[in-house]
Amino acid sequence: MSNAWRLTRPRRLSNRASWRTLRAGALTLTGTDFGEVSAGSAVLFDYGSRSATVISDSPLIERWTSDVIDLSIPWEVVSGELRVVVDGIGSEPVELLVFDYDSVDIPISGNNEQGIFIVEHPLAVAAGPDGSVWLNEEFHVGLKVIASGPDLTLSAVEIPQAEGPGIFAQTASGHSRARFSSLGEDVEIASDGTVWFTQGGANFYPDDAAFLNTSRVINFDPETGKVSCYNLPVDNAAVYGVLIDDARGMVWYSESRTNAISGFRPNSTISDCLFDPYAGDNPVQICSDGLLDSCHLRFLLPNAGNPAHLELDTEGNIWFTESLGNKIGRLTPETGELVELPLPATISQTFPGSWVGGSPWELAFDEQGYLWVSEFFDATVTRIDPALVDIAECEQLDVAGQNPCITEVYVASDGLDGKTIHSVTIDAANRVWFGLEQNLDGQAGSDRAQIGFISSDHDSAVVMLPEIEGVTSVAGIATDYASGDIWFAQYWEHKVGRLHLVTAGQEDDGGDCSPANPEACVDLDTDGDGCTDAEELGPDEQLGGRRDPENFWDFYDTPNQNNDRDGEIDLPNDILSILRRINANDSNGNAEINRYSDPKSPIPADITAYHPAFDRSGPQGDDPWDLGPPDGYINLIDVLGVILQYGHSCSGFN
Template sequence: MAYLTALTSTLALLATSVRAAPAPSRFSFYTLPTPESGPCDMVEGHDGMLYIQNFLVDTLVRLDPSTGVTTEYQIPYNNPPAATSVLPGLGNRTALACAIRPGDDGLIYAASGVRNEIVQLDPATGMVKVFAQPANDPLGDLQPFNDMWPGPTGMFFSQTTGNVISLFNYDSHTFQNYPVPTPLSGPLGMRLASDGALWFTEFIAQKIGRLNYTSGSITEYPIPTLDLSLLGPAVLRVEEDPYLYFTGFVGDGIGRIDIHSGEIDSFPYTVPAAFPAEDTQDPKGNVWFSTATQNTIQYLTPSTGKFTTIPLPDTVVAEPGLLPNAQIGITYGPGNAIWFAELSMNRIGRYALS
């Protein structure tokens, strides 16, 4: 009897211990090798590595998701900068860049912020090259934020203050420019959609543009003036037929446009002054997005219109105005995970979905 009592007590204790064990965190964090790098945008490469574009230092970083090992690549800008660059020489912190995408040619391409050039990284060799248009517009990206998207023959990118969509040819290294019809429209985020056209946001003009890059024609769709949640349409990277989803950076909302009808509608976010920045999509169709002032990650389920917010594990204050982690970049993958960049914390975060 004493034996059974002891055994029962032991099993009860083990059961209690099992119940009390904390669940493993879905979050992982990776600090970048150079202090104050300011990771801003990132993307999964064709090799399954995560490639990061820094905002506060002129480097690209490769992160191996299986080991956490980082490799840093210096961008060989001329110092002092060439005549086509806006800023004077400031050491290696002169670009303020925030856009990176894998090209269809297997290489990695990144923007160069206010320098208005194209950065090319060969993952196999680690070689980094910089290309500028012969008649480069020094005011093309006077504010540093723009975007890129790979096409079959080259990399598209926006010159936000130059009011131009550009295409850099993978093979010839030449540029083709497509002026946006509306003056001072502020073209920013973009995606090559399933209809074969390049769709892009017009941050200042409050429009969504569609570029037929074969003919060069651009069609513009005004965002409803009364929809204040879509003020400042910024990044457009998610497609779920027939919709393209984009962030309303100033208005605190997620918008979508029907690529067949051009109809635009919105999902106002419930947190004020969050400043939704980039968006991405998981396999279930949820639209994840970063915010510049919230110490959270969050997603929209379009079928229900519901937002889900997930606080970061070391968050002190989730609301805006106090110690924001300044998230800009967010992407699905590598792996079944959401990756996000914390500019002010100098680290990359990973949230496992399974």
């Protein structure tokens, strides 16, 4: 699918259409009647009370043809709307979402097993209501958390276990007991703010091997620091997913190795963080005779489907993925009824996808009740309509190999390219986010990753962010509903990445360049007017202060024929230059078109000719200069504006 949103005439774009990119990122716009490169053609950005323009011959334009525009958006542009203007006629506005990317390094502590150093990898993430982000890892010994706030401080929670070589089994370096959990597949935040996550030894560990392989579900209370450990009643279960069921007072989990969906009531079930499976029989009981207290309730699956992640629908049914069965399951705990929906045949032709299948993995419900699933090895995002399950033939594929309850909305792979999609998350705008990763073993430079989403109206419109430098892997992905941030685990880079939506008035969140933090702006000149952002934000008007670092038009420092500025408002270069141009106007007599002129274009040789560098709109508020864009005429307002700025200099940091 194209990474562009279509702009057409007549102008009938849906107001739900959106495009997204990174700060100063790339955009490709396709459509019709864009015309040729000309002074009256531009891409106009509106965000809050501000606007920015990229004219068709700007250096930011890589390509401008009648049907394609490739450009990089200016750094100052944040989320808002964009329009394409051709000969003064604009398209309908399209929503633009602009994100900043940053990341948190996850230090490697490592685990020494049989002389081999085994390192942890971030895998599952969840955002709490206070903005903290919790992290579960493969090969971990504890839980990690990124505290909310501008500093993004990382800390770790130690999870106790019995003394000795360890309660888990590992196969990363031979076969041995281990104190680290090979599995770190899930982490969830309960409504009371406590954190639930899973621990387990090596997956696919042989049942007849020499060592026991404990799995357990952990609860951590950030308020009290209390850790509770709920050991599974069976060995070698390889627990993956965890699900909090407030209505029933239950916590559910998947036994991937022993193929069961199981659960327990935390308020009546034994917690024992120091349980030693080698010290005697496991005291944890399996429920029987309809009892639910002080025991674990197990629902065995009929096939070895390797259940993974779990979700709860509004009717209390438990939905789960079968990663090796290529199915989606639905369990009704009160009756034990199980429905399994087969997915279409896998497309992956490379190992291990060619062996294990498409591997449905993570799943999430949207606000319309649809269930979204990531198919890992098929690099596919699938939508399930639960309303059809009881009225359609959904427990088997039709003659065309399709399931009437299932729509594979986005298929990113051709089966040979090594692409994968690990997880999905639904944001507050009902967008379905996912991470697309490519890793072709043995091919240099093949590792790469992108973040994308499916539009909220689910019309199959898929939008992908440009590739982010240094991001080569995306595992678990989660939404922070308080801030709207999207967090994701960068498995191979040992980082947790964040996408933050930048909106008007919030451009400098996170302690970056801002009036409160001008030292962060010293080396930046966002609007390219010759003054650094720190100088423009300063209180001293004689040093160019009290200006807007994102507005090129707020400074009358005239560029010369080489497009250089001297950073100072003086008599010969600025005041006399504008006096010579009094009464000049743009050649078309059209102030709107002139607004789209490149502010950095060279000054014309004719010293009486119009140029937007000398032109402003009227004064804005109490500011002693004019902040508006050109109005198309050099008049008294402009002369007074430059006189009011006389003596302003940008030499304070030189």
